[in-house]
Amino acid sequence: MHEYELQVDPDRAGQGAESELRSLLLWLKEDETLRRAVRGRIRSGAPASAAHGTPMGSPGFDLLQLAVGSGLSAASLLFAVLQWQASRRRPPVLTVRRGPYEITLTGDEAGDADSVRRIVAALENGSGDEDGADGGTA
Numbered sequence: 001m002h003e004y005e006l007q008v009d010p011d012r013a014g015q016g017a018e019s020e021l022r023s024l025l026l027w028l029k030e031d032e033t034l035r036r037a038v039r040g041r042i043r044s045g046a047p048a049s050a051a052h053g054t055p056m057g058s059p060g061f062d063l064l065q066l067a068v069g070s071g072l073s074a075a076s077l078l079f080a081v082l083q084w085q086a087s088r089r090r091p092p093v094l095t096v097r098r099g100p101y102e103i104t105l106t107g108d109e110a111g112d113a114d115s116v117r118r119i120v121a122a123l124e125n126g127s128g129d130e131d132g133a134d135g136g137t138a
Helices: 017-030 074-087 113-125
Strands: 002-008 038-044 061-068 094-098 101-105
Touching: 002 017, 002 074, 017 038, 017 061, 017 074, 074 094, 074 101, 074 113, 101 113
Parallel strands: none
Antiparallel strands: 002 061, 002 094, 038 061, 094 101
16 A cells, blocks of 8 residues: 655645645546545645645645555556646646655646656655656656
8 A cells, every 4th residue: 555645736726725636536536447446535734733834734625645555556646647637727736745755746747758757756666866866767
């Protein structure tokens, strides 16, 4: 089981962060290839001691937590998220976190195969180095 956290940039959340995350969660649940492998819930991203206004610590229901089965690749999840972004009139900027590693998806990545490969490698390897400088195959 892999854990991911996704958060919408509140400054670029067309319908509001919570609404955008609910839309994404519904999108993932309706995807036949993902629905059995992904469990999610929306919660507040602000821990009690977090400073308000930090990217992953703003107040409100603004965090989508995903538990992804080990049989599902990071690539499958990433492609579904990028498809969801592409379906939005104004694609929201998403921050995806797996463990200590964070990556920002603007929606432009879908058109750049090299970017997608680097992102997938970083999420799968948990390398924390998007450029693959740690010897990964990004």
